[in-house]
Amino acid sequence: MKEPSLSIITVNFNNNLGLQKTIRSIQSQSYTDYEHIIIDANSMDGSKETITKYSAESSYLSYWVSEPDKGIYDGMNKGVKHAKGKYIYFLNSGDYLFDENVLASISFDDTAYICGNMRMIFSDTEYEDIVPPEKIDGLFLLKSFLPHPASFIHHSLFVNQEYRTDYRIISDWIHMVDNLVLKGCSYKHINILISNFDSTGLSSTNGSIGLNERNKWIKENIPVRIYDSLMELDNFKSSILGSIIPMVNEKRRHTQKRIKKIVLLLSKILK
Structure with missing residues (x-):
């Protein structure tokens, strides 16, 4: 069986309504060369029932599990281990694709990091569009980030390199700095809106934790x-x-x- 171009990984914990929104946005895509993987952290809010129903309806859900884990990055690492796609894309529960044709508009051309734009939703009427730069240098990533729910990462970048589980919020940022700045992996910005981001998530509501973690990593790794x-x-x-x-x-x-x-x-x- 031909391996898919894209592995979409969704991590969920007690966010059944958000999970349903994420699943609907994936199901509506005109793009079909993908697999979907759901890693649930033993939710008790009906999420497992939602996943079971989805599994019976969709052939694209290639793997799912519901079990306790050590946090979001542990869940993301579990998803990567079961992924078969050339590219990895994390769309966690509550986040959803911008429209039904967005995945079909992306050329998965072996660039290491392909990054589009992300809309951060604050309310029904308030939002902010995050637009990454056309080129990436160390100065940008030391001060800012690439929007993870709009980033398509070549599977090869996860070989012998998992997300660190000793950080709660910034392990995806560490992965970006290591690969794009220190290793010089290729990068491409595509100027289209990829996803809508749930601003009530951990990384959005705990900014001070992320800042402290980033400062800790910088002190430990950059003189x-x-x-x-x-x-x-x-x-x-x-x-x-x-x-x-x-x-x-x-x-x-x-x-x-x-x-x-x-x-x-x-x-x-x-x-």
């Missing part, structure tokens, strides 16, 4: 002198002078490559 130098460089790039110089020398496109080389070189020196 202070390098981090401070990068922040100074970022402030310079944001200044009037910093914006003029790249236009004058016409070498702006090489900036991110130089930053990466500087980071790697300084890391080796200081270690």
